Amino acid sequence: MDRTYFQPLDALVHPRFAAIPTFMRLPYVADASELDIALVGVPFDGGTTYRAGARLGPRHIRVQSALIRPYNPVLKLNPFDRYRIADYGDLPVNPLSILDTFQRIESGVDHLLAHEVRPVCVGGDHSISLPILRALSKRAGPLSVIHFDAHSDTWDEYFGSKYSHGTPFRRAIEEGLIDPTRMLQVGLRGQVYGEEDFEFARSKGIEMISTEEIFEHGLSWVVDRFQRFRESPCYLTFDIDVVDPAFAPGTGTPQIGGPSSREIVMLIRGLQGVRLLGADLVEVSPPYDSSETTSLLAANLLFEFLCLM
Numbered sequence: 137m138d139r140t141y142f143q144p145l146d147a148l149v150h151p152r153f154a155a156i157p158t159f160m161r162l163p164y165v166a167d168a169s170e171l172d173i174a175l176v177g178v179p180f181d182g183g184t185t186y187r188a189g190a191r192l193g194p195r196h197i198r199v200q201s202a203l204i205r206p207y208n209p210v211l212k213l214n215p216f217d218r219y220r221i222a223d224y225g226d227l228p229v230n231p232l233s234i235l236d237t238f239q240r241i242e243s244g245v246d247h248l249l250a251h252e253v254r255p256v257c258v259g260g261d262h263s264i265s266l267p268i269l270r271a272l273s274k275r276a277g278p279l280s281v282i283h284f285d286a287h288s289d290t291w292d293e294y295f296g297s298k299y300s301h302g303t304p305f306r307r308a309i310e311e312g313l314i315d316p317t318r319m320l321q322v323g324l325r326g327q328v329y330g331e332e333d334f335e336f337a338r339s340k341g342i343e344m345i346s347t348e349e350i351f352e353h354g355l356s357w358v359v360d361r362f363q364r365f366r367e368s369p370c371y372l373t374f375d376i377d378v379v380d381p382a383f384a385p386g387t388g389t390p391q392i393g394g395p396s397s398r399e400i401v402m403l404i405r406g407l408q409g410v411r412l413l414g415a416d417l418v419e420v421s422p423p424y425d426s427s428e429t430t431s432l433l434a435a436n437l438l439f440e441f442l443c444l445m
Contacts, residue, residue: 150166158223159197159258160204160439163220168251170345172219173445175438176240177226181421182234183263183301185294187388187431189421190261193434194226196422197258200243201435208443211408215442224248229260234299237404238267245271245414256441258434259418261288261388262301265373266308272312272371272413278370280318281305285375286325286391286399288344301388301419309340316340318368322403323347325379326391347394355399359406372407372415372441376434384433386425397433404440415441 144225158164161174168174177194184190215221227244230236245268248255255258257268262285273279283289283305290306292298297306308314321337327349328334337344350358377387382393395403420434 160201162222166225168248168253170220171222171253173221173223173254173256174248176224176255178257178260178264179226180229180237180291182231183261183304184358185300187421187424189423190388190419191422192256193421195261196428196431197420197434200431202259203438204435209441210249211405213443221442237270241267242271247439249275254445255414257416259416261367262375262418263304265416266304268306268416269313273297276369276413278312278315280353280365280370281314281372282365282370283321284323284378286323286377286394288321288324288337289292306336316342323394325393350395355402356402362407362410369411369413371413373443374417376420376430377419384430386430387423388420401440404437407444412445
């Protein structure tokens with residue numbers, strides 16, 4: 137099989153699925169044995185606590201990814217020459233059950249990992265990271281994690297529920313999926329309920345970089361913090377709300393004062409050299425997305441992720 141699946145710009149969708157847009161005009165390939173990296177939609181927002189709509193994220197990001205070209209002139213590489221990459225389709229989530237959905241996601245990612253395929257999952261809300269981490273940790277043990285987000289997502293519960301988009305990393309640490317001393321959270325900002333909201337992360341040794349620290353010390357200072365993650369396989373999880381809502385308005389819990397789209401792309405490129413087991417990009421909510429700006433940014437960030445793999 138030809139190692140690259142990338143198609144020319146005029147082939148906006150794979151001819152076998154002419155009515156269905158795919159990520160970056162790649163073919164739809166449901167056979168994991170044919171892939172090295174799978175772009176996977178996870179259209180679930182049952183863990184959302186404020187504005188819903190992230191279940192529509194994969195569909196809209198696919199549409200906005202049509203303009204993506206294969207070569208990155210900054211990193212000087214074409215990921216489609218290096219790996220067999222395709223749109224694996226959407227995992228069959230259950231919109232009425234977060235626990236059943238978690239089982240479905242874990243099973244779907246398990247299947248990819250059994251074929252040594254690295255997943256790049258597109259949400260959906262941030263709760264989907266927990267079952268992805270469950271699948272990955274079965275094979276890799278406690279994971280290193282780099283987490284871009286305006287929020288820590290380490291709360292204990294929301295509305296009496298232990299599972300939501302505000303709790304996945306607390307559950308992951310409690311379940312032993314993450315080594316918290318090898319977890320870095322980038323871009324935290326905004327209001328919290330109290331200083332005690334940081335106690336869990338501090339007690340577990342999570343390194344936190346606030347947006348204020350990014351602007352105070354500069355992007356190169358943040359990139360230096362990434363260097364220790366070159367030592368072991370790492371998972372990248374990216375909440376689009378880490379970007380200022382002026383550049384990414386289409387999200388469920390927007391928080392002002394964040395980095396621009398240019399700055400976030402530079403930070404992502406600063407991860408070059410980190411060995412990624414997989415990645416996710418979450419919390420794009422198209423109903424709040426002015427002119428599809430957020431979906432367009434997400435599509436470009438996914439391409440940057442592929443360049444890091």
